[in-house]
Amino acid sequence: MEAKKTQKPPAAPAGVKKKLLDAALRVIRSKGYEAATVDDMCLAAGVSKGSFFHHFASKEVLATAAAAHFAAGADARFAAAPYRAAEDARERLLGYVDFRRALLDGELPDITCLLGTMVQETYATHPLIREACDAHIRSHAADVARDIEVAKRERAPGAAWSAESLGLFTQAVIQGAFVLAKAHDDPGVAAECLTHLRRYLESQLPDPVYSSP
Numbered sequence: 774m775e776a777k778k779t780q781k782p783p784a785a786p787a788g789v790k791k792k793l794l795d796a797a798l799r800v801i802r803s804k805g806y807e808a809a810t811v812d813d814m815c816l817a818a819g820v821s822k823g824s825f826f827h828h829f830a831s832k833e834v835l836a837t838a839a840a841a842h843f844a845a846g847a848d849a850r851f852a853a854a855p856y857r858a859a860e861d862a863r864e865r866l867l868g869y870v871d872f873r874r875a876l877l878d879g880e881l882p883d884i885t886c887l888l889g890t891m892v893q894e895t896y897a898t899h900p901l902i903r904e905a906c907d908a909h910i911r912s913h914a915a916d917v918a919r920d921i922e923v924a925k926r927e928r929a930p931g932a933a934w935s936a937e938s939l940g941l942f943t944q945a946v947i948q949g950a951f952v953l954a955k956a957h958d959d960p961g962v963a964a965e966c967l968t969h970l971r972r973y974l975e976s977q978l979p980d981p982v983y984s985s986p
Contacts, residue, residue: 790828792818797839806836806894806902836891837905837939843887844909851916863978864921867971869917873947874967884960889948910929910948916941921978928978939977946970 796817798811811832816823829835851857856868877884892906918940925936950966 775896785788789818789820789824791842792820793828794839794842797835798843798887801836802885802887802890806891806899831898833901834859836895836899836902840891840902840905844912847913848916849942851860851913861922863928863980865926866917866920866978867975869920870943870971870974872969874964874971877954877958877964877967879945881955881958881960885951885955886948891950893952910944911941914944917943924978928981932977934977939974943970943974 784793788925793814796814797809800813800817803809804813809832811822811825814832814835815822825835829838851869851872854869854872856872858863859865885909888906888910891902892910893903895906897903915937921939922936925932925939946966947970950963954960955965
């Protein structure tokens with residue numbers, strides 16, 4: 774007698790989870806966390822609400838996953854950026870600011886930071902989201918600080934500030950620039966802020982002065 778074959782449940786359509794994560798990036802950056810609804814993100818992703826809850830237990834769970842998704846995409850983009858090829862740490866740092874400035878060419882929901890957008894709304898009401906955003910922002914700042922540490926040893930070994938604090942300062946300027954861009958509805962103001970950030974970094978890590986023989 775032929776044994777009955779066990780039927781496997783149908784697999785979820787490929788890419789549904791990623792579609793929801795990508796949709797969360799766009800919708801939350803456009804509307805904010807509180808105003809964004811599950812229906813909004815399902816509509817943007819082109820999936821059903823049932824599919825949403827198959828992958829995520831709640832909007833908060835999606836938001837924390839979206840923070841990681843956003844951070845992973847940013848890590849990959851910055852890891853492959855042209856400034857990474859510079860041999861000099863100061864040039865890599867300044868190239869990082871230039872690269873971030875170049876990324877400001879686009880619509881505000883596409884160029885601003887999901888992490889900064891969410892944490893401004895949720896820091897007191899959704900600790901899981903706050904902690905996720907904090908971890909990813911600090912991780913990125915630490916990556917920037919590695920070049921700052923090398924440049925500091927070479928250009929400003931006696932400076933009172935730490936590479937860690939200056940790394941966090943770069944992120945404070947960038948996040949603040951995004952807020953101003955939203956307030957003005959103009960990415961140009963953010964670009965100007967990053968130009969000032971570059972000048973400040975140049976002043977803190979000056980080129981060595983070589984005396985004539």
